[in-house]
Amino acid sequence: MLLALLVIVLPFIMGGREAWGHRFLITGSLALAACWGLYATVARRRLVLSGFELLFVAGLAVVWFQVQPQTPDEMNRFSPEYERLLPAWSLTQIHNASSDASEHAAVAQEQQSNKQPAAWNTLSFLPEETRHAWWVLLSYLIIAMVTMQRLRTIDDCERMLKCVCIGGVAMTVFAIIQYSLSNGRYFWFYRNPYTGTSELLKGAFTNRNHFAQFLALSIGPLLWWLTKGLRNPQKPAAPAKIRSRKRRPAAARNRSFVESGGVLTVPVTLLLAALCVTVLCVMLSLSRGGMVAATAAFLIAMAGLWRSLKIRTGVSVALIGGAIAVLGLLAVVGQDNFQARVDQIMSGDADTVDPGNARRAIWAADLAAFNAFPIFGTGVGSHAEVYPTYMTDLPEFANTQFSHAESSYINLLMETGLAGISLLALGLLLFLSRLLFGFLRRESAAQRTCIAAVAASATAGILHAVADFIWYVPAIVVTSIVLACAGLRACRKCEEPGGLPAPGIAWLGMTIACLLAMVRVQPNLAARVEAEKHWYSYLTKVYDEQALAAAKEFAYEETNRTRRENLFADILEPATDDDTPKSEIQPVGYQTLLPEDEEPAEDLPVTPDDRMRSVQEKIVLLKAVLAARPTHVHARIALANRLLELFQILQSRSENPFALNQIRDAAVASQFETQSELHEWLRRSFGKNIALAEVADQLARQSLQQCPLVRDAWLTLIETDFLRDTDNSNHQVLVDELLALRQYDPAARYVAGREAIVEQNVGAAIDHWQVVFHASPHHRRGILSLMAPQAPAAFFINLFDPNAEELQDMLAVYDALERPEESAAVLRRLTEVIPAEAREIEDDEERLQLQLVAYAAAVRLVDFAFAESHLRALIEEFPIAYKPRHYLGLVLLQESRFDEARAEFEWCHDRDPGNQWLPKLIVRCRRESLRAAVTDQNDPLRKFRRF
Numbered sequence: 001m002l003l004a005l006l007v008i009v010l011p012f013i014m015g016g017r018e019a020w021g022h023r024f025l026i027t028g029s030l031a032l033a034a035c036w037g038l039y040a041t042v043a044r045r046r047l048v049l050s051g052f053e054l055l056f057v058a059g060l061a062v063v064w065f066q067v068q069p070q071t072p073d074e075m076n077r078f079s080p081e082y083e084r085l086l087p088a089w090s091l092t093q094i095h096n097a098s099s100d101a102s103e104h105a106a107v108a109q110e111q112q113s114n115k116q117p118a119a120w121n122t123l124s125f126l127p128e129e130t131r132h133a134w135w136v137l138l139s140y141l142i143i144a145m146v147t148m149q150r151l152r153t154i155d156d157c158e159r160m161l162k163c164v165c166i167g168g169v170a171m172t173v174f175a176i177i178q179y180s181l182s183n184g185r186y187f188w189f190y191r192n193p194y195t196g197t198s199e200l201l202k203g204a205f206t207n208r209n210h211f212a213q214f215l216a217l218s219i220g221p222l223l224w225w226l227t228k229g230l231r232n233p234q235k236p237a238a239p240a241k242i243r244s245r246k247r248r249p250a251a252a253r254n255r256s257f258v259e260s261g262g263v264l265t266v267p268v269t270l271l272l273a274a275l276c277v278t279v280l281c282v283m284l285s286l287s288r289g290g291m292v293a294a295t296a297a298f299l300i301a302m303a304g305l306w307r308s309l310k311i312r313t314g315v316s317v318a319l320i321g322g323a324i325a326v327l328g329l330l331a332v333v334g335q336d337n338f339q340a341r342v343d344q345i346m347s348g349d350a351d352t353v354d355p356g357n358a359r360r361a362i363w364a365a366d367l368a369a370f371n372a373f374p375i376f377g378t379g380v381g382s383h384a385e386v387y388p389t390y391m392t393d394l395p396e397f398a399n400t401q402f403s404h405a406e407s408s409y410i411n412l413l414m415e416t417g418l419a420g421i422s423l424l425a426l427g428l429l430l431f432l433s434r435l436l437f438g439f440l441r442r443e444s445a446a447q448r449t450c451i452a453a454v455a456a457s458a459t460a461g462i463l464h465a466v467a468d469f470i471w472y473v474p475a476i477v478v479t480s481i482v483l484a485c486a487g488l489r490a491c492r493k494c495e496e497p498g499g500l501p502a503p504g505i506a507w508l509g510m511t512i513a514c515l516l517a518m519v520r521v522q523p524n525l526a527a528r529v530e531a532e533k534h535w536y537s538y539l540t541k542v543y544d545e546q547a548l549a550a551a552k553e554f555a556y557e558e559t560n561r562t563r564r565e566n567l568f569a570d571i572l573e574p575a576t577d578d579d580t581p582k583s584e585i586q587p588v589g590y591q592t593l594l595p596e597d598e599e600p601a602e603d604l605p606v607t608p609d610d611r612m613r614s615v616q617e618k619i620v621l622l623k624a625v626l627a628a629r630p631t632h633v634h635a636r637i638a639l640a641n642r643l644l645e646l647f648q649i650l651q652s653r654s655e656n657p658f659a660l661n662q663i664r665d666a667a668v669a670s671q672f673e674t675q676s677e678l679h680e681w682l683r684r685s686f687g688k689n690i691a692l693a694e695v696a697d698q699l700a701r702q703s704l705q706q707c708p709l710v711r712d713a714w715l716t717l718i719e720t721d722f723l724r725d726t727d728n729s730n731h732q733v734l735v736d737e738l739l740a741l742r743q744y745d746p747a748a749r750y751v752a753g754r755e756a757i758v759e760q761n762v763g764a765a766i767d768h769w770q771v772v773f774h775a776s777p778h779h780r781r782g783i784l785s786l787m788a789p790q791a792p793a794a795f796f797i798n799l800f801d802p803n804a805e806e807l808q809d810m811l812a813v814y815d816a817l818e819r820p821e822e823s824a825a826v827l828r829r830l831t832e833v834i835p836a837e838a839r840e841i842e843d844d845e846e847r848l849q850l851q852l853v854a855y856a857a858a859v860r861l862v863d864f865a866f867a868e869s870h871l872r873a874l875i876e877e878f879p880i881a882y883k884p885r886h887y888l889g890l891v892l893l894q895e896s897r898f899d900e901a902r903a904e905f906e907w908c909h910d911r912d913p914g915n916q917w918l919p920k921l922i923v924r925c926r927r928e929s930l931r932a933a934v935t936d937q938n939d940p941l942r943k944f945r946r947f
Helices: 002-008 019-043 053-066 072-078 081-085 091-095 101-113 127-150 154-180 208-217 219-231 250-259 266-284 288-308 312-333 335-347 358-372 383-390 408-441 445-464 474-490 504-565 569-576 608-628 633-653 660-670 675-706 711-723 731-741 746-758 762-772 777-787 793-800 804-816 820-838 844-860 864-877 882-894 898-911 917-937 942-946
Strands: none
Touching: 002 019, 002 127, 002 154, 002 474, 019 127, 019 474, 019 504, 053 127, 053 408, 072 081, 081 731, 127 474, 127 504, 154 208, 154 219, 154 266, 154 445, 154 474, 208 219, 208 266, 208 288, 208 445, 208 474, 219 266, 219 288, 219 445, 266 288, 288 445, 358 383, 358 408, 383 408, 408 445, 408 474, 445 474, 504 608, 504 633, 608 633, 633 660, 633 675, 633 711, 660 675, 660 711, 675 711, 711 731, 711 746, 731 746, 746 762, 746 777, 762 777, 777 793, 777 804, 793 804, 793 820, 804 820, 804 844, 820 844, 820 864, 844 864, 844 882, 864 882, 882 898, 882 917, 898 917
């Protein structure tokens, strides 16, 4: 029952990935071992080993060794990269705030009392997650061992295959129902902050690749069960006697078809339908790796079953009908998307399969990390913190976090080094070779078909693992282990295996040990569950605010786009007055072409009170996370950042509204001799608010004690270190340490450049900002805000060669500074850059919108000649586009070319007869044209002027 629960129920707990899934896995496996140990004690069972237990034990030893304290010399022998990456990691240096000997002694005493190491001393960069991974790996070992004990006969193996089939079909049915009736939440009540259920078929998994792989594991067993049903149908009625030898009667032919597997009974029909729907769901998940895995599983299972069973007629009929049904459903519900994914796979081109270069970039970074830590890796669970150190393409993926490598093998190689990957390679080699020899040597059809089903599922997992990290999903691993045990048992002889003698006291000791381990691990598992609940609530709130801000920005852009449709509204006011002189016609203003400075009332930004309320709510959630699990690294540094945000809000309302960097400059300039003097000055000048910065500083230091690679902790420490370092002597050390850890990170480069500007080292700042300017809009605007008050636009144009988007950021900054001459330089550059840049854009709508920005820039420069030529080029390129003709009519109207403008407006009116401004513009053009003609007739020198 426990094995069935782990195979069938665990996938529905979000695939076992989250805290509840880990708790179910670890608790269930320990309970499984305790139950089996108690049974084996009473029944005097022998110990059955597969030979792979030693590999699991070796893996446990590797993970255990990664979290054991090491001396600096020992760590350097494993990898000199520890010393290079963490030259200033000594906590004595980090906590050093002055040269006061008594304070040094106090810090050392505090470290000793808190059992804090003097330097980083474990091979794993994230020891807590590595310790937790040890328990997960132990659970896998227990499941493998107990399954091997439990599978005594081939019938047991077949029941296990059926259990896997039930789990796969149940997940398929649930995925279809959830997707069809989706409200965006898993199980219609659980909201995951990272993903939803409305986009694609995912079932209870957070990733479509994992969902597809889980279903692919069940394809081999489903085919096995189907062929078993076709081969062993219910016995038909006795056929009529054959009266003639020349031609067999119909009854005899029917019997031949039945014996060959042609009876489609109700169970067989249901199995065929289940197989077809499972394959269809794999295809509709649009997981390319899942498609390859499912195809491989199907082909290998069919090859093995075809060779083992004489059922060609029945299987052919059933599978041909199933294939027709699957293709028909694909044509109805998702042929286009499916065909696009298949074309990507069949192309064989790396740029087509990986268009964003994401997989190749993360693989290169992980391989570089492996080269730096080749023996034992960086620690299980440390991928997300380590890869940015070695990812040269990090600026292109600044807004993307790779929680794991997009390859199980590469991820394991980086986190466990040669020690872990060698164990995996040896295990896979032994496993596949035993399956092959067992399939070739066994004479029993039941054993051969079972081996074929297991080999199909194993091949699916091995292939899919190349391009996706599927092995950190417990549901997939548990199912794979159970199938592997069934295959290994089927490779043996049919009689019950003997095994090794095991005394009852040993089984009883295992039972007691598992029960004690279960009791010991429960508090930690419960804490992880509680902390994850509050952490997800915090992330949900953050993402909701980001989505709301994005929605407001989109609505604001749409509002201004509508405004731009009604250009020249200001010149229509005197349209009813025939005597209005032409001089009253207002020129086209830039504010009518691009978003205006004044936002609509409904899109006003949140007030400071709203911001403070939001920050306080986040702080409450983060405090709840740390109350449940004090070692949550990311919650700790997130709380530090929220406290600094609250400090800035409160400071903006205080009598001394200084920002934190201004306070730091003032503190460093004051040259306090001791921390006591510094703290007294801070309390006197800034009151209780400064306590928020002090707590944030302490949280950042604690985060670094748990993982020295957390970038945000170093960034916070650079901002708050002056609270302990009175003479600012440690500040540059921290900046250098940050650059050593994140030399490719735009945020780190931006901070380093900002500190170089403070030190008046412009050359160093520019070297850092070359990485940042093109990578991050947020940091680019920070650079512009720092440098634009002193630097001309030509400085940025010559130095960074900005594109259209970057030029618009520059324009916004110079407009805010009210420097029209620099704004004009940026506008002129826009008119030069956009036509060349637009040629590289494939999407027509996107290309047109960018070209209209160049027109707007020309209008603001009052360069109507360029505006006209540019619009005419757009009309030639987009002959049915509305906006270029509308804007061309406005430009011609501005240049008093009324007849030409009227022609453009009439064309627009034919395309948009409901536009209320177009008739007025047409009337205005006619009136001005007639007025010009009358003036021309009354001119006494008209003939000479015409001549």
